[in-house]
Amino acid sequence: MLNEHKNNVISIIKWFLLASAVGCVVGVLDAAFLKILDRAISFRNGIPLFYILLPFVLYGVALLGRKVAKRHTDYSTDAVINKINSYRSISFISIFKGFTLSIVTMVMGGSAGKEAPCADVGAGVSSILARWVRMSPQDQRKMMICGVSAGFAGVFGVPISGALFGLEVLWAGHIFYEVMFPALVAGITAFQVTSFLGVDYIYHPLHFVPVFSEQFFLKMIIAGMFFGLISILFIEITKFTRVLFRYIALKTRLFWACVTGGLLLVAVGYFISPLYLGLGMPGIESVLGGAAPESPFGFLYKMITTSVTFAAGGIGGVVTPIFFVGAQAGAMLADFLRVDSATLAALGLVAVLAGTANTPLSASIMAIELFGADIAPYATVACVISFLVTGQQSIYPSQRISLEGGKTGDAPDASSSNYDTPLRPAKIPYRKTMFKQAFKKMVKHLIPNPKGFDDEK
Structure with a gap:
């Protein structure tokens, strides 16, 4: 019993130090990304019709992202989720692509967000740090989750919800409580670092007291x-x-x-x-x-x-x-x-x-x-x-998704074999049936269910 408590204390100290390191590194990188992006957008705003080159910019970004170093395409939040769920690391080239090409996309007028580069950088840097200290695959995965939480918390200035987002977005219907403490530490640390480095966030406190009725x-x-x-x-x-x-x-x-x-x-x-x-x-x-x-x-x-x-x-x-x-x-x-x-x-x-x-x-x-x-x-x-x-x-x-058929499914087990298997999206139908299948699927989900809520969740 005493040994169990001792191990728990040691584990808390260990993950506090690791998560703090992840938060500091990711916070600095978040601040650098946001400041570069803000300055580039400020410069762009002085140019009329700044979006006129978008057709060629998108082609250049697509070539660099998909054709150059084809194996390294983990520069989106969805790709990061897939990597974490399948216990695979993120390469430095993917981090570099996500950091630079997203800035080019947004500055030139592409409609995109700033959280994916920061989450990708956070997960990638964390996985690199974990490999350097030769962590187990399970601990590497925890480090990557901390990196996502730190990236999201630092980019939007929301340390608590940012940390929880990194836990909640991986598996709908299940939260990885075993990673909650280091994720919170990483998120709070990243937010403090970005704030110290002068990053401004959107805060709109709503000063109202609604009368409940x-x-x-x-x-x-x-x-x-x-x-x-x-x-x-x-x-x-x-x-x-x-x-x-x-x-x-x-x-x-x-x-x-x-x-x-x-x-x-x-x-x-x-x-x-x-x-x-x-x-x-x-x-x-x-x-x-x-x-x-x-x-x-x-x-x-x-x-x-x-x-x-x-x-x-x-x-x-x-x-x-x-x-x-x-x-x-x-x-x-x-x-x-x-x-x-x-x-x-x-x-x-x-x-x-x-x-x-x-x-x-x-x-x-x-x-x-x-x-x-x-x-x-x-x-x-x-x-x-x-x-x-x-x-x-x-x-x-x-x-x-952990919830199917309207019933609560069993919580995913990190040690089970099906947990290690990546979820593969359905294959895209061949050319002639693409439009028909996509249209039917869209109509199916856009028409409201006559029975009310979709009870499959």
């Missing part, structure tokens, strides 16, 4: 259902666009797929608004400040530009576009529900994240970290309902 609570339930449908729409548009552009690349060449996507993005920027290109932070900050959205279809434009960017070869994260979609959709819904616009924009930001990424717990805590404690009960309700409405859909194809 059945009518207001019903509005929050309706909002949660709406955000769940928005999540499904985003996921299905992303899937359909990926199949469509893969079809174009197979029928013609990669060049024409990239050019087609780039021209669509240029058309959106020129004829609609450049607000829906690039990182999109002004579109998030404006509606969180209470301003009306520039267009009632702003969330739909962002879905399209984000999906096209990734399908046409762009590199980056998807969480920042999810924030944009959720905030814009919430601000649009506020007019119909007659609720404060900033409040629903904040709820939409976290609820759409909960639905698309299957992370209701971390999204609920993120609402507290970004918008204050007053919004907590309403954000939790909206996040959970959005999560339930989404069903087993996910913006990350490599994410695993």
